[in-house]
Amino acid sequence: MTEISNALGLSNCDDFLFNLVCNEFLSAEEMEIIQQSSIQLKFQRGEAIIKQGARSTHIAYLSKGVVKHVYEDETGRNLILAISSAPNLIGGANMFYNGKNAFTIFALEACHACLIDISALKQVILMNSQFALKLFEVASDMFHDAIFNFISLAHKHVNGRVADIFIYLSRSIYKSEKFTLSLTRKELSEFAGVSQENVITTLSKFKHEGIISVEGKSIEILDFDKLIKISKIG
Amino acid sequence: MTEISNALGLSNCDDFLFNLVCNEFLSAEEMEIIQQSSIQLKFQRGEAIIKQGARSTHIAYLSKGVVKHVYEDETGRNLILAISSAPNLIGGANMFYNGKNAFTIFALEACHACLIDISALKQVILMNSQFALKLFEVASDMFHDAIFNFISLAHKHVNGRVADIFIYLSRSIYKSEKFTLSLTRKELSEFAGVSQENVITTLSKFKHEGIISVEGKSIEILDFDKLIKISKIG
DNA sequence: CGCGAGCTTGACGTTGTTCAACTAGAGTGG
DNA sequence: CCACTCTAGTTGAACAACGTCAAGCTCGCG
Numbered sequence: 001m002t003e004i005s006n007a008l009g010l011s012n013c014d015d016f017l018f019n020l021v022c023n024e025f026l027s028a029e030e031m032e033i034i035q036q037s038s039i040q041l042k043f044q045r046g047e048a049i050i051k052q053g054a055r056s057t058h059i060a061y062l063s064k065g066v067v068k069h070v071y072e073d074e075t076g077r078n079l080i081l082a083i084s085s086a087p088n089l090i091g092g093a094n095m096f097y098n099g100k101n102a103f104t105i106f107a108l109e110a111c112h113a114c115l116i117d118i119s120a121l122k123q124v125i126l127m128n129s130q131f132a133l134k135l136f137e138v139a140s141d142m143f144h145d146a147i148f149n150f151i152s153l154a155h156k157h158v159n160g161r162v163a164d165i166f167i168y169l170s171r172s173i174y175k176s177e178k179f180t181l182s183l184t185r186k187e188l189s190e191f192a193g194v195s196q197e198n199v200i201t202t203l204s205k206f207k208h209e210g211i212i213s214v215e216g217k218s219i220e221i222l223d224f225d226k227l228i229k230i231s232k233i234g
Numbered sequence: 235m236t237e238i239s240n241a242l243g244l245s246n247c248d249d250f251l252f253n254l255v256c257n258e259f260l261s262a263e264e265m266e267i268i269q270q271s272s273i274q275l276k277f278q279r280g281e282a283i284i285k286q287g288a289r290s291t292h293i294a295y296l297s298k299g300v301v302k303h304v305y306e307d308e309t310g311r312n313l314i315l316a317i318s319s320a321p322n323l324i325g326g327a328n329m330f331y332n333g334k335n336a337f338t339i340f341a342l343e344a345c346h347a348c349l350i351d352i353s354a355l356k357q358v359i360l361m362n363s364q365f366a367l368k369l370f371e372v373a374s375d376m377f378h379d380a381i382f383n384f385i386s387l388a389h390k391h392v393n394g395r396v397a398d399i400f401i402y403l404s405r406s407i408y409k410s411e412k413f414t415l416s417l418t419r420k421e422l423s424e425f426a427g428v429s430q431e432n433v434i435t436t437l438s439k440f441k442h443e444g445i446i447s448v449e450g451k452s453i454e455i456l457d458f459d460k461l462i463k464i465s466k467i468g
Numbered sequence: 469c470g471c472g473a474g475c476t477t478g479a480c481g482t483t484g485t486t487c488a489a490c491t492a493g494a495g496t497g498g
Numbered sequence: 499c500c501a502c503t504c505t506a507g508t509t510g511a512a513c514a515a516c517g518t519c520a521a522g523c524t525c526g527c528g
Contacts, residue, residue: 475525
């Protein structure tokens with residue numbers, strides 16, 4: 001990847017991590033097929049990487065940044081299905097749907113992503129079943145994240161839902177107990193499935209109880225055990 | 235399948251429909267591998283076909299009956315993730331998880347199911363990538379059902395949720411506008427993520443408004459359009 | 469005939485949404 | 499340098515939605 005092509009946001013998809021993920025499964029020839037039909041792009045916060053309703057022509061390998069998976073319903077209300085951070089394969093769940101993307105993936109911060117052509121990918125799957133199994137696992141993981149979130153939405157009140165979200169963000173996305181939130185309060189509420197005001201009130205409560213420290217977008221989880229306890233009781 | 239082995243609930247897994255699904259993808263040899271390690275069983279209402287937390291050793295091909303996919307949480311509250319009816323492959327989402335089943339699958343009525351050994355299935359996947367793609371599609375379908383339900387839980391009130399459930403049951407499970415419900419009111423409430431009383435009240439309301447006809451377990455959808463309208467406004 | 473499981477209805481308190489007002493910071497143009 | 503405006507965040511009060519509780523119902527079965 002040259003400096004110039006990189007600056008233009010155009011290059012083949014030869015990200016180091018992507019190689020790392022795939023190399024143990026792919027032959028040079030197979031890797032070549034995927035690289036030929038792939039393209040490396042940069043996205044800014046708010047840009048859609050994969051758009052709901054559009055024909056699913058590609059999935060993406062996220063090499064830098066954080067994204068949200070959003071379902072936009074008829075009434076214009078949004079629901080965040082999941083958050084993913086690099087390095088990760090995203091959009092795989094669209095791959096075998098009816099040809100249209102089931103949800104939109106938005107960049108939450110500056111992102112580098114490699115768009116991989118689905119037909120090339122299928123071609124490689126047919127050549128290499130080990131790789132098929134691997135892809136299966138990745139898609140499966142997202143499914144289980146979704147179930148987890150599901151439970152939270154179905155049975156828990158705001159306290160439990162917000163607790164779940166911060167446990168998820170800390171463990172799976174930012175991988176630290178101290179992080180700078182890439183989501184707005186409104187986005188938090190679209191993740192929790194409650195009103196923005198309700199999320200804010202709950203955050204204030206957690207702050208006053210010394211469970212988390214909140215300074216705008218700077219979050220620190222002070223009492224992880226208590227957060228888990230809140231998550232459990234709902 | 236002899237009459238005797240059928241009565242005992244024991245036989246190889248040579249269900250006609252199962253053959254139908256697989257034959258276009260599997261060779262005789264591959265089919266043989268799967269059949270050798272599979273077993274045909276009968277289940278009564280309430281019996282678990284696949285148990286949450288147990289090691290995922292098999293998935294199932296449901297040739298007769300209706301099942302529920304249930305997540306049982308720490309506090310003993312249940313959440314129905316999805317309903318499936320025959321003919322269908324069930325439990326596929328557990329296949330590539332961390333080795334333990336993420337949810338339980340219960341028979342809602344008398345069911346015939348063929349338990350298929352996962353290691354045999356993986357063996358065949360490695361031999362035949364066409365088959366891998368097919369399995370991928372099946373698992374993908376369940377994922378999209380789950381997302382659909384997700385939205386319903388996140389943003390809609392009881393009216394919308396109950397409407398969604400009856401649309402789903404009518405279209406995807408019973409495939410008729412008139413059917414005999416295999417779920418109790420309590421199970422409906424575990425599907426909708428609201429209290430049983432709330433489901434009942436809503437059903438009564440729909441009945442008085444002439445949207446559905448309810449006589450115990452006998453349901454008939456009288457005004458599908460109105461049901462869809464209710465689903466949309468939430 | 470009586471019992472129990474599933475179903476139904478209404479009253480009441482809790483939880484959540486909506487609305488409206490207010491604050492703080494960032495960007496813009498005179 | 500200071501209004502002006504726009505966006506994100508915050509707080510409280512009024513109202514609607516939901517869960518819980520308690521009571522009564524129906525139907526099948528011993």
